Amino acid sequence: MVSMKTTRFIVITLATVLVSPAFAACPAPLAGDTPEVLEANRERLICLQRELSEKADDYQVTVDLDNLDRRFDDLQLKQRFNSLQFTPPKVPDF
Numbered sequence: 001m002v003s004m005k006t007t008r009f010i011v012i013t014l015a016t017v018l019v020s021p022a023f024a025a026c027p028a029p030l031a032g033d034t035p036e037v038l039e040a041n042r043e044r045l046i047c048l049q050r051e052l053s054e055k056a057d058d059y060q061v062t063v064d065l066d067n068l069d070r071r072f073d074d075l076q077l078k079q080r081f082n083s084l085q086f087t088p089p090k091v092p093d094f
Helices: 004-025 035-083
Strands: none
């Protein structure tokens, strides 16, 4: 299992790395407090959340695939080890 510290690190790294491209895809923030500006900024935040969610989903799929690859490699190594004709060395009695 993944520790809480590792999870926090992943979330912070994910947010830092993945939010930058999202800013480019969504409109820039507007200054002011008119209803139109507030609505545009609200839409911008929704766009950023959507982008971050999509990137997080993509990242999770990548992590899952990496974990499956590691498990598969581990199973292959175990199978190779089990197929060896290995006789344990005799330990002398003291």
